[in-house]
Amino acid sequence: MKIRALAWNTFSSLLRNKLIILFCAVFLAIVLLMMTPLMMTRSMAASPTAATTMVLSLVSGIMSMLTGFGSMLAAWAAADAVAGEMKSGTILAVMARPVRRWEFLLGKYLGVQLLMLVYVLAMLGMSYLLAWIGSERIQSTTWVLVVYPMVRYSIYSAISMLLVTMMHPVFAFVGVMIASVLANMVSPAARTSFPEWLRKGLWLVLPSADLLSESKFLTITQASLKSMAWTDHLVALGYGLDYAVVFFLLAVWSFRYRALVRD
Numbered sequence: 001m002k003i004r005a006l007a008w009n010t011f012s013s014l015l016r017n018k019l020i021i022l023f024c025a026v027f028l029a030i031v032l033l034m035m036t037p038l039m040m041t042r043s044m045a046a047s048p049t050a051a052t053t054m055v056l057s058l059v060s061g062i063m064s065m066l067t068g069f070g071s072m073l074a075a076w077a078a079a080d081a082v083a084g085e086m087k088s089g090t091i092l093a094v095m096a097r098p099v100r101r102w103e104f105l106l107g108k109y110l111g112v113q114l115l116m117l118v119y120v121l122a123m124l125g126m127s128y129l130l131a132w133i134g135s136e137r138i139q140s141t142t143w144v145l146v147v148y149p150m151v152r153y154s155i156y157s158a159i160s161m162l163l164v165t166m167m168h169p170v171f172a173f174v175g176v177m178i179a180s181v182l183a184n185m186v187s188p189a190a191r192t193s194f195p196e197w198l199r200k201g202l203w204l205v206l207p208s209a210d211l212l213s214e215s216k217f218l219t220i221t222q223a224s225l226k227s228m229a230w231t232d233h234l235v236a237l238g239y240g241l242d243y244a245v246v247f248f249l250l251a252v253w254s255f256r257y258r259a260l261v262r263d
Contacts, residue, residue, distance in 0.1 A: 002099055006107020010081050011114040020077065027069050034062050035130065062130060066123045067214070070149060071156050074116050075176035078157035079169035081108045091260050102252045109161060109248060116153040120146055140214075144233075148214035151240035155207045156180065158247035165254040183209045212240045 014020060082105070085091040094104060124145050131138045156176055163172035183206040185192050186199045194202070 002097065003103050003107045003110065006094070006099070006104065007110035007114060010108050010111025013084075014077050014081065014111065014115045017077075017080065019080075020073070024073075027065075031062060031065065031126070034058070034065075035133065058130070063123070063127055066126060067149060070116065070119055070123065070153055071180055072173075072177065073119060074112065074153035074156040075160040076169075076173050077112045077115055078109070078160040079164040079172040081112055082161060082164050083169040083172075086260060095260065101255050105161065105248070105252055105255055109157065112157045113150070113154060116150060116157070120149050120153070123149070145214050147237065148212055151237050151244070152207075152209065152212040154244040155212075155240055155247070158244045158251065159207075162247050162251035162254060165251055165258050179206055180209065183207055207243050208239070211236050 085094065091104070095101075099107075124142070127145065128138060159179065160172050160176045163175050166172075167175075182202055186194060186202040186206065187208065187210045188203070189210060192199060
């Protein structure tokens, strides 16, 4: 009951967070501006192949932006959820109920995941809307477009929660973003100037964004849909969940020795 109450209170406070609302509003305005070219595809009926290619390109580009923003949202929400209560001192009142430290972190973590679930569902709706505007249809399985980003965001929020137990939330957020960028730079498919030993080392340590990217399933034509066996899904999602659990447990361990009020 205590964890559920903490999770719901965290979710509610994040929905009212003025900074999150501001950034979401600005980002939504940018996405709406990018949607304008999709309206032009309705006049390309004489060339359906070109229209499909244009729609797929625009949808992939916009969804890549939405996915990247989701990573930023997950990292900042996790950092702010913990640091906000420590800065205001309300964490002392929460702990007096009593609430164990791991219960406090777990409640905060689950509250962030609720926020990200709402975001992922909105992102899913946006992807279908973009395809509909372009007179096309997304062929991918719905559950893949929900579960994959949720697992990926659970990793970013767990890493951010670990870092915020040791540093300022802004630095924790920046640290997660740097790790995310490096993970993309050192993936086997990316071209990078890193020495091979450094690239392989970072690729093993950092979370694999390519493995947990739903963009490889975001297709419009059935012919280009990449099928995967259930064992492949199990390995990819199991890897992501394991990564998130490890970093959350590290956050719990670090939080045990953290002062409950920030200076």
